[in-house]
Amino acid sequence: MAIEEIKKELYNNVLSGDFELTKELALKAISEGVNPLEAINSYLVPAIELVGEKFGRKEYFLPDLMRSANAMKSALDIFETEIHKSGIERKSQGKIVIGTVKGDIHEIGKSIVAALLSAKGFDVIDVGIDVCSDIFINKVIEKKADILAMSALLPITMPYQAAVIEELKKRGIRDKVKVMVGGAPVTQEHADKIGADGYADNAVDAVKLAESLMKQ
Numbered sequence: 001m002a003i004e005e006i007k008k009e010l011y012n013n014v015l016s017g018d019f020e021l022t023k024e025l026a027l028k029a030i031s032e033g034v035n036p037l038e039a040i041n042s043y044l045v046p047a048i049e050l051v052g053e054k055f056g057r058k059e060y061f062l063p064d065l066m067r068s069a070n071a072m073k074s075a076l077d078i079f080e081t082e083i084h085k086s087g088i089e090r091k092s093q094g095k096i097v098i099g100t101v102k103g104d105i106h107e108i109g110k111s112i113v114a115a116l117l118s119a120k121g122f123d124v125i126d127v128g129i130d131v132c133s134d135i136f137i138n139k140v141i142e143k144k145a146d147i148l149a150m151s152a153l154l155p156i157t158m159p160y161q162a163a164v165i166e167e168l169k170k171r172g173i174r175d176k177v178k179v180m181v182g183g184a185p186v187t188q189e190h191a192d193k194i195g196a197d198g199y200a201d202n203a204v205d206a207v208k209l210a211e212s213l214m215k216q
């Protein structure tokens, strides 16, 4: 299969939600030397965004959304492993605790950000999805993290990013850790309003933001 065909099929199979074929295609893409970040950004992300639009228009239903998300995840796991490998043997740029906030189980964007941060030399502690403030904060303290990164994909879970910042203040450690926020509905305005130190719209900018926060 030619490289262009592999890329097209990756996109098509996330759309149709074929878990096994998408995984196979991702492995083929790697063996053909496709850049993993390009595969994520140019094929997987546009496909899952179209799935989201179709869901919004009621052309796709929850089972379709889940099938596509699983297909995307199967390819993402393979590409993330490659991205991680490219970061091996680099001196740590800083420690980052990252997770998706309580009430929210969207993990794809958070995992892409985590993989890229790790590839760029950050020591990343991924605390997962549906994470409550105690888990975020205890991990920050335990690991002496420089940055806390929180993802939210639902407008109803965005306020929880503020709740965690408030809890950091209550515990008297707000000035000990930089906080960055993101996720599709999150904006710079929201970040400013809740007193976060930064916001980024995508994984590449999230790395730039983390680097600039480390210099402050």
Ligand code: B12
Binding pocket: 045, 048, 049, 051, 052, 053, 055, 056, 057, 062, 065, 066, 069, 073, 103, 104, 105, 106, 107, 108, 109, 110, 112, 113, 149, 150, 151, 152, 153, 154, 155, 156, 180, 181, 182, 183, 184, 199, 200, 201, 202, 203, 204, 206
């Ligand atoms: C895949 C998906 C799911 C999957 C998630 C699977 C998984 N393992 O993650 C499943 C099927 C589980 C799911 C469930 C639900 N979903 Co959903 N889902 C999506 C979908 C299609 C894609 C999300 C995604 O992965 N995007 C791709 C990634 C790469 O983008 P991203 O997450 O935005 O991340 C990028 C940036 O935002 C940024 N970023 C992300 N995090 C962070 C963090 C930091 C610190 C920084 C700096 C940057 C950053 O960098 C990332 C990479 O570039 C979206 C539609 C959409 N377009 O967003 C709907 C969507 C978010 N879901 C939606 C809904 C409604 C739901 C459900 C409530 C459905 C239901 N009825 O049960 C549940 C919610 C469950 C819950 N409690 O969380 C709605 C939300 C609408 C709204 N206004 O509330 C959307 C918008 C779909 C729609 N059009 O209606 N979903």
